[in-house]
Amino acid sequence: MKEANSQKDNLPYTVRCGSFPSTAQANTLKEKISKKGYFCFLSGSGGASVVCVGKFATQAEAQKTADDLKKKGFSGSVGTW
DSSP: OHHHHHHHHTOOEEEEEEEESSHHHHHHHHHHHHTTTOOEEEEEETTEEEEEEEEESSHHHHHHHHHHHHHTTOOOEEEEO
């Protein structure tokens, strides 16, 4: 099981769905997206909490998820984490 987690950690692409000044605001969006069945996590930079969805090996895989999120009413852009 640990090996599977380390492989997931090495995947460079994610879908960024929002940046918030507080963790509480970020967690609200994270919970909404998680309830739709997506793997979400928070990433921080410069004092902001960024809501990220998924970890992907290719930009194309991440874009497919970003497109799916948009159909469900969420915004998202592909980036590296």
